[in-house]
Amino acid sequence: xxxxxxxxxxxxxxxxxxxxxxxxxxxxxxxxxxxxxxxxxxxxxxxxxxxxxxxxxxxxxxxxxxxxxxxxxxxxxxxxxxxxxxxxxxxxxxxxxxxxxxxxxxxxxx
Amino acid sequence: xxxxxxxxxxxxxxxxxxxxxxxxxxxxxxxxxxxxxxxxxxxxxxxxxxxxxxxxxxxxxxxxxxxxxxxxxxxxxxxxxxxxxxxxxxxxxxxxxxxxxxxxxxxxxxxxxxxxx
Numbered sequence: 001x002x003x004x005x006x007x008x009x010x011x012x013x014x015x016x017x018x019x020x021x022x023x024x025x026x027x028x029x030x031x032x033x034x035x036x037x038x039x040x041x042x043x044x045x046x047x048x049x050x051x052x053x054x055x056x057x058x059x060x061x062x063x064x065x066x067x068x069x070x071x072x073x074x075x076x077x078x079x080x081x082x083x084x085x086x087x088x089x090x091x092x093x094x095x096x097x098x099x100x101x102x103x104x105x106x107x108x109x110x
Numbered sequence: 111x112x113x114x115x116x117x118x119x120x121x122x123x124x125x126x127x128x129x130x131x132x133x134x135x136x137x138x139x140x141x142x143x144x145x146x147x148x149x150x151x152x153x154x155x156x157x158x159x160x161x162x163x164x165x166x167x168x169x170x171x172x173x174x175x176x177x178x179x180x181x182x183x184x185x186x187x188x189x190x191x192x193x194x195x196x197x198x199x200x201x202x203x204x205x206x207x208x209x210x211x212x213x214x215x216x217x218x219x220x221x222x223x224x225x226x227x
Contacts, residue, residue, distance in 0.1 A: 030214070031214050033214075035218075040223070041220060041221065042203055042218045042219050042220040042221045043154070043203065043205075043218040045215055045216070045217065045218070048214060088153065092214055095159075096142060096207055096216075097156060097159065098144070098205075098216060099156070100146075100154045100155075102152065
C-alpha cells in the first residue's frame with residue numbers, strides 16, 4: 001500500500017511554538033501533498049512537493065521529502081491557535097490518485 | 111482559487127432510501143473528480159474516480175451498484191447512495207482535478223455528512 005502514515009497521531013503545543021509532523025510511505029511516489037482539515041469540514045491543500053524536490057516553503061510551512069527514507073515532514077513555525085486542525089499527508093501516484101495517511105491532530109493552546 | 115462545492119452539506123434519511131450528493135467545480139473544468147468517505151477520526155478512503163463522459167472506476171471493495179456515480183459534465187459529478195443503511199452513515203467528500211494539464215493538486219469540497227436512521 002502507498003498509504004502515508006503520520007506521526008504523531010496527536011500533538012498539543014503552546015501558541016508560538018513550532019509543530020513538526022512526520023509522514024512515511026511504502027512505495028515510490030510522484031509527489032506528496034499535505035492537507036489540513038478543520039473538524040467536520042473539507043480539506044484544504046497546503047503544499048505539494050514532487051519526488052525530485054527535497055524541501056519546499058510556503059509562509060510558515062516547511063515541507064521536506066526524503067525519498068531514500070520514504071518520509072516527509074511538515075513544520076509549522078510560530079504556531080497560532082487557528083492552526084488547530086487535523087493534518088494529513090497524501091501520496092500521489094502516476095494516475096493522479098491520492099492515498100491519505102491517518103492524520104495528525106494538532107492542538108495549539110493559546 | 112479553485113472552488114468545489116457539495117450539496118447537500120448534511121442529510122438525514124431513512125434506511126432503504128436513496129440519497130444523491132452533488133459535487134461541482136465552480137470556477138474550473140474538472141476532467142476528473144474523486145469521491146472519498148471518511149469515518150469519524152479516521153482518514154479519507156478513496157471510493158471511486160469519476161471521469162467526464164465515461165464510467166467511474168471503483169476502488170476494491172466498493173460496490174458500484176450501491177454507490178452510483180455520474181459525471182455528466184466537466185463541472186458536475188453526482189454520487190447516489192442507493193438503498194442506504196445505517197452503516198453507510200459517513201462523511202462523503204469529493205475532490206476535483208483541474209483540467210489544465212499537469213495539475214496534480216486536487217481541490218476538495220466541504221463534504222456531505224450522511225446519517226441513515
